Amino acid sequence: MKALALLRNPRVAFGMLVLLALFIAAAGAPWLSSYDPLEQDLLNSFQSPGVAGGDDAHPLGTDSLGRDILARLIYGARPALIVAFVAAFFAGLLGTALGLAAGYAGGRLDAAISRLVDVWMSFPSVLLCIVLAAVLGAGLHTVVIAIIVIDWTRFCRVVRAETMLQKSHDYVASAVTIGLGPGRIVASEILPNVAPLLLTLFTLEMGIAIVVEAILSFVGLSVSSGMPTWGGLIQEGRLYVNQAWWLMAAPMACIIVAVLGLNALGDGMRDEIDPVKAR
């Protein structure tokens, strides 16, 4: 009922559509594409896209080794989506736990966690990411860990502030006066009130994670080369941008649409869930 009302917001609807498309692409990749993303066909390299007057067999053309671009894009949705979900989830988990603790306990614990967040955020994130990836070695797990390590602070700051706000509300004092302990109050009284905000943050973080994944795969720190990733596709396409513009344009379009969709979803949900704006 409530979920349907959310979909009436055009931004939420657009975002959900993009997310759904990503899901279908990632899950149904083998059925959706008629080519193997790794299959080379050197006789048919640099085919221009079927939509731009090229061979209809390759709607988005082929790359320097004759691999089908559409197939590579569809398979590229997999690492993007895995990173988006797993990294955003664990960054959210870590940041929320620390944010709740800092916001509810206050005092020294809050000071310690808040200073840690300040110090953490003063590092340039992409640089930190690359250093981390260099230390951990290339791979999808590296991308995920790098995002968690860097972006938990986003969740922590927002959740801390919201927890402090919720804590000042009377219902928390009421919970104290019926004898509930702090762990119980945080988990069953405050967390449900912070949850809508978390959902929004999570969606926005997914968009960020997709961009970071693209950056790291562009510099070759993500999945081993060969397996298609959007960032990797851009990197490969960069070399031939004068002969075959679509090699770079297609994955860029994917990233832009995915991030735009997730941001729209997050913003739309924030607007819908915000009780001040709702009235």
Next chain:
Amino acid sequence: MSALLDIRDLDLWLDARPPRRLLRRVSLQVAPGQIVGLVGESGAGKTMVSRVVLGIAPANTRVRHGSVVFDGRDITHLSEAQRRHLLGREIAFIPQNPMTALNPVERIESQITDVLRMHLDLDRAAARDRAATLLREVHLREPEKILRQYPHELSGGMRQRVLIAIAFACKPKLVIADEPTTALDVTVQKQILQLIRELQRNSGTAILFITHDLGVVAKLCDRIAVMHGGRVLESASAAQLFASPVHDYTRALFAATPRFDRPGDELKPIPAALTRRLVEEARVLDARNA
């Protein structure tokens, strides 16, 4: 008769530079089954007294002197675990504003059953039955339906009834009510007061009733304590206090109260000279106790 709640010479200080004194040697007794009214204007320290008793005084305040004894046990400096055991079961609280005191995202059922399951060790079904009974006892119609509802679906009066049900759920010995009717409109106020009175009679619970409404205490309370500037200026039985108030401030407070039975009377504000005198007395007291 020994008191159920015995507050003796309580001093509360605010950690600030310089430290500020919020309560000045407050003494107050509540006997079992008694309703004691604590009256005073805004900032008199009424709420601070209740918060010290409940152990939820702000973190930047300290009890520097005196004690709170409940049921023969000093509860001034309880550990958090001990206090958790006491609150909800022996001492319960009715908050001022029913609009914000219920968790907006939780159904009424779990808000009532939380306290029951916490203290009475009931299982889910038994707690639910008990919750429905409690709602019936606070005269809410269709308790089964209300249990499934969220706070925003209830009116202010209904929410206050739910909060009262929560307060009386574990048959506490003492209920502290902090201006429970202030946020409600007048007709609902009266019903809520009747309800509190009725529950108090049935359960024999003692009540510490905090209010600035003299009309309310006159009807409801057995004893009344008058507070100003963190001090209890006068404390007497309700009949005695209204018949022959001793302290000038109490008299001034009565004179400043509108009387519907004497609409022609002029209202007299509390004289500035009296307030100055009270502030000066407090200063002298602080110098002596510092």
